[in-house]
Amino acid sequence: MSKILRMPLHLANQIAAGEVVERPSSVVKELVENAVDAGARRIVVAVSDGGRTLRVTDDGEGMSPEDAALAFERFATSKLRTSEDLMALDTLGFRGEALASIAAVSRVECLTRARGSEAGTRIRVADGVQEVGAAGCQEGTTMVVSELFYNTPARLKFLRSESTEVAHVTETVQSLALAHPGVGIRLLVNDREIFDSSGSRELLDAVALVLGAEVASRMLPVHASCPVAQVVGLVSPPEMLRSDRNRQWLFVNGRPVRHGTLAKAVEEGYRGQVPASRYPWYVLSLRIDADRLDVNVHPAKREVRLADGSALFHLVRDAVLQGLRRPPEVRAPDTIEVTEVPPQRAPEPAPVSLFREPERPAAHHPAAKAAPPRPPALDPAVIQATMPLYQPAPATLLPEIAEPQPGGLLRFPFERLRILGQLHETYIVTEHPEGLFLVDQHNSHERYLYEQLEPAQVLSQELLLPVALTLSPIELAAVSEFQQELAAQGFMVEPFGEDTWVLRAVPAILPMAEAEETLRELLAQAAEGPQKGALRAVDREDRWRVSVACHAAVKAGQQLSYEEMQQILDHLKVTQQPMTCPHGRPTGFLLTKDELDRKVLRHYPGARRSRCE
Numbered sequence: 001m002s003k004i005l006r007m008p009l010h011l012a013n014q015i016a017a018g019e020v021v022e023r024p025s026s027v028v029k030e031l032v033e034n035a036v037d038a039g040a041r042r043i044v045v046a047v048s049d050g051g052r053t054l055r056v057t058d059d060g061e062g063m064s065p066e067d068a069a070l071a072f073e074r075f076a077t078s079k080l081r082t083s084e085d086l087m088a089l090d091t092l093g094f095r096g097e098a099l100a101s102i103a104a105v106s107r108v109e110c111l112t113r114a115r116g117s118e119a120g121t122r123i124r125v126a127d128g129v130q131e132v133g134a135a136g137c138q139e140g141t142t143m144v145v146s147e148l149f150y151n152t153p154a155r156l157k158f159l160r161s162e163s164t165e166v167a168h169v170t171e172t173v174q175s176l177a178l179a180h181p182g183v184g185i186r187l188l189v190n191d192r193e194i195f196d197s198s199g200s201r202e203l204l205d206a207v208a209l210v211l212g213a214e215v216a217s218r219m220l221p222v223h224a225s226c227p228v229a230q231v232v233g234l235v236s237p238p239e240m241l242r243s244d245r246n247r248q249w250l251f252v253n254g255r256p257v258r259h260g261t262l263a264k265a266v267e268e269g270y271r272g273q274v275p276a277s278r279y280p281w282y283v284l285s286l287r288i289d290a291d292r293l294d295v296n297v298h299p300a301k302r303e304v305r306l307a308d309g310s311a312l313f314h315l316v317r318d319a320v321l322q323g324l325r326r327p328p329e330v331r332a333p334d335t336i337e338v339t340e341v342p343p344q345r346a347p348e349p350a351p352v353s354l355f356r357e358p359e360r361p362a363a364h365h366p367a368a369k370a371a372p373p374r375p376p377a378l379d380p381a382v383i384q385a386t387m388p389l390y391q392p393a394p395a396t397l398l399p400e401i402a403e404p405q406p407g408g409l410l411r412f413p414f415e416r417l418r419i420l421g422q423l424h425e426t427y428i429v430t431e432h433p434e435g436l437f438l439v440d441q442h443n444s445h446e447r448y449l450y451e452q453l454e455p456a457q458v459l460s461q462e463l464l465l466p467v468a469l470t471l472s473p474i475e476l477a478a479v480s481e482f483q484q485e486l487a488a489q490g491f492m493v494e495p496f497g498e499d500t501w502v503l504r505a506v507p508a509i510l511p512m513a514e515a516e517e518t519l520r521e522l523l524a525q526a527a528e529g530p531q532k533g534a535l536r537a538v539d540r541e542d543r544w545r546v547s548v549a550c551h552a553a554v555k556a557g558q559q560l561s562y563e564e565m566q567q568i569l570d571h572l573k574v575t576q577q578p579m580t581c582p583h584g585r586p587t588g589f590l591l592t593k594d595e596l597d598r599k600v601l602r603h604y605p606g607a608r609r610s611r612c613e
């Protein structure tokens with residue numbers, strides 16, 4: 001008997017589901033995309049039980065009883081027939097896998113009635129068995145998914161808290177609403193409405209709903225086209241930036257995608273106008289001729305391959321450049337309407353100006369005066385209060401001064417170092433009896449601060465001016481879930497309105513200018529990391545401490561006085577592990593006299609005879 005057996009269909013579907021159905025939000029994405037493909041104008045998504053039970057209702061074209069039964073079979077689709085069709089897709093779906101995958105890891109009930117048909121159909125699918133019958137229902141389709149992952153305990157274990165899963169669902173629905181402003185999408189969580197897009201076709205309306213009216217009113221419209229594609233959307237002015245990329249949406253033919261070249265193109269559009277580590281907000285929607293695009297790259301359809309990468313790079317970059325040059329008053333809302341059906345004919349040729357070298361802004365234009373963005377001026381008293389870097393650490397914070405016990409080959413040779421100066425505003429150059437010892441100022445300071453953040457010792461410092469932070473749904477879920485834990489690390493945060501929290505206090509070692517970015521980093525780590533209460537929570541708190549220390553430490557590029565350099569060495573001396581920073585990078589290293597001598601060939605036999613010796 002052969003060792004190899006064909007998998008039972010149900011098992012094959014469960015394996016496929018592993019790729020397609022990662023969490024409740026993946027189910028929502030697939031079902032809403034099916035509804036959009038069915039021509040729905042109105043879609044209602046209702047979730048409960050942290051997304052393990054959900055319902056998606058649409059007013060699309062519905063299905064006949066035969067089609068409805070086939071829809072749950074793997075590789076069954078109405079969206080393509082031949083491999084040529086794959087090259088010219090105008091639908092979001094095409095793999096014929098989603099319903100089969102969802103039904104393999106949950107219990108599904110489908111109610112559907114084709115447009116113009118008298119009767120509806122009800123189908124129940126569980127454990128691979130279908131039950132089909134007639135039912136009264138409206139035109140369109142309702143899919144009810146319950147007990148998601150009931151038969152895949154491993155997946156179930158990886159689900160995070162209800163609020164986090166709901167946050168992912170919310171972000172998915174928001175992204176779909178931005179991708180399809182012509183479709184009204186409503187989201188109910190535990191019967192409470194939390195989102196309802198009008199489906200007015202105006203991208204600006206969808207943006208106002210997702211990002212708030214204030215943000216939307218400041219965004220600048222962008223539109224451009226070339227022979228194979230067109231791009232429309234909204235981008236933030238260069239002074240409206242975030243410390244993360246959480247508010248950036250890129251759609252290609254209605255699909256949210258990650259695409260390095262296109263993301264880089266947007267960045268290029270802002271080049272020279274935004275400082276490092278600050279990111280614009282944007283919602284950009286590209287329509288590309290279907291035959292210039294390969295969508296069959298990723299099982300969850302999150303990636304695409306483009307035939308004209310370079311032309312599209314220029315299209316997007318120039319569109320952004322152009323958008324940033326336009327004063328907000330000339331916004332023409334009708335130019336940002338997104339056409340739901342991808343153009344089959346070649347779009348109009350782009351206005352010539354889009355492909356010219358960017359002109360210098362006219363003198364009267366606000367952007368013309370735009371100096372490079374400067375950090376806001378800080379009150380010296382605030383700086384003093386929030387940057388206690390070079391004040392001696394309070395005695396209570398200092399652990400017992402012990403001889404350091406470095407784990408490596410070399411002990412950190414504190415006593416024998418004589419500071420010579422600073423190199424490239426990055427290294428403290430010291431003389432050591434055996435050679436030249438270079439100390440990395442950031443790594444060393446980071447090590448000291450990290451050890452200062454031992455759980456019981458975190459000192460919190462109230463901010464003179466509390467910072468209001470608008471948070472994304474995932475950040476919101478993380479901040480409510482981890483509010484206590486954050487407080488234990490010195491971050492006092494309180495809710496303040498629907499999607500806003502106020503940051504009142506931060507660890508005393510953290511400069512105020514770093515407060516927001518650090519908190520967002522911690523929230524991102526919390527959202528990624530282990531669940532609250534899980535054993536590995538210790539790891540999460542440790543990662544948090546590393547982040548705080550990293551943000552609080554002096555940076556490379558910062559000029560230091562002799563006293564400051566000496567203090568870094570003195571601080572490092574009292575640490576438990578002075579040889580490495582908490583990321584594991586060395587704090588310093590020795591270039592031995594021997595190595596230096598070899599560099600100048602001092603011991604080379606011929607050198608003996610020279611007068612240089």
Ligand code: ADP
Nearest residue numbers: 034038071077078093094095096097098099141
């Ligand atoms: P795909 O979307 O890749 O074709 P799915 O498994 O998601 O695969 O769906 C299978 C088929 O079921 C679709 O091709 C479509 O014909 C039908 N279908 C699914 N959802 C709907 C819906 N909401 N309205 C009408 N037809 C639907």
Ligand code: MG
Nearest residue numbers: 030034093098
């Ligand atoms: Mg589908």
